[in-house]
Amino acid sequence: MKYVDMHCDTITSLYRSNGSLLNNDLHIDLNKLRKGECLLQNFAIFTNIEKEDSSFTKAAIDYYYKQLEENKDLIKPVFSYDDIIENEKEGKISALLTLEEGSVIDNNLNNLGYYYDKGVRMITLTWNYPNGIGHPNFIYEKDRDHDKLHTINEKDGLTPFGIEYVKRMEELGIIVDVSHLSDAGFYDVLKYTDKPFVASHSNARAVCPVARNLSDEMIRKLSDRGGVTGLNYCSAFIEDLNEEYTTIENMVRHIRHIVDVGGIDCIGLGSDFDGIGNKLEIVDASGVQKLYVALKPYFSEDELEKIFYRNVLRVYKEVFN
Numbered sequence: 001m002k003y004v005d006m007h008c009d010t011i012t013s014l015y016r017s018n019g020s021l022l023n024n025d026l027h028i029d030l031n032k033l034r035k036g037e038c039l040l041q042n043f044a045i046f047t048n049i050e051k052e053d054s055s056f057t058k059a060a061i062d063y064y065y066k067q068l069e070e071n072k073d074l075i076k077p078v079f080s081y082d083d084i085i086e087n088e089k090e091g092k093i094s095a096l097l098t099l100e101e102g103s104v105i106d107n108n109l110n111n112l113g114y115y116y117d118k119g120v121r122m123i124t125l126t127w128n129y130p131n132g133i134g135h136p137n138f139i140y141e142k143d144r145d146h147d148k149l150h151t152i153n154e155k156d157g158l159t160p161f162g163i164e165y166v167k168r169m170e171e172l173g174i175i176v177d178v179s180h181l182s183d184a185g186f187y188d189v190l191k192y193t194d195k196p197f198v199a200s201h202s203n204a205r206a207v208c209p210v211a212r213n214l215s216d217e218m219i220r221k222l223s224d225r226g227g228v229t230g231l232n233y234c235s236a237f238i239e240d241l242n243e244e245y246t247t248i249e250n251m252v253r254h255i256r257h258i259v260d261v262g263g264i265d266c267i268g269l270g271s272d273f274d275g276i277g278n279k280l281e282i283v284d285a286s287g288v289q290k291l292y293v294a295l296k297p298y299f300s301e302d303e304l305e306k307i308f309y310r311n312v313l314r315v316y317k318e319v320f321n
């Protein structure tokens, strides 16, 4: 079963280590994506604003295009929905560029146009810091007490600048990503936007009660809007904050719960590969078909197609200009 993955940190990691997209020791390289039957991989440029600024983001984007150019017989960047269809016909994997940390526009909304022109088609508004756009749900502190991860923030949402930011994203055709955003921020996005949006890498809070996951009500609202949440494979968000191993059984539990609550049209995949430190039963991108096999007893082939790629592609088709 071909699949679309809405989030990984592979390019950021490769840029930091001067690594190769074709072959490496990470969760994702081109050999693993082919073996796993990947149709489209989102590649996030994650910028840690405590240590880096937009010059890092821009250099990492250059590295992304350098890696794609070196491997153009296997993978090609996409800028529109039609590009995805075209790449599939050519037997190539599609690569879609995203940003994780929206403040790299340096307080200037015109720079959203700059990143759009660079190929960015999805932006995760915040990471784990307040950033002038909105507030995160995972309160990051250096010597953090794990209980802080459970802090559900229903008070601090989008800033006035953040509201303008998401409106401009919609005009340009960039998908708003609410993973990492506070609950209040989620409801602000709902209030101030019209198009479908995503939680590119978030799970169900009812199954694993951490603030990084979505409440049942958020899943319903996201689904009502026509949006999708991508299953995050990180053990802290699948199993428990203190668990260091992700089982396929519990990945299936999250998917079944999200479908029970929001319906079959609001779930996709958002691995978080190369952004997670724990071990997984799936091991890496080459093992994604193990999840397909594990889901088979619970879903029809038509439903599995929706989970693995059709739901996400529906949102891409609707939002990309």
Ligand SMILES: [Zn+2]
Binding pocket: 100, 179, 180, 201, 275
């Ligand atoms: Zn993330």
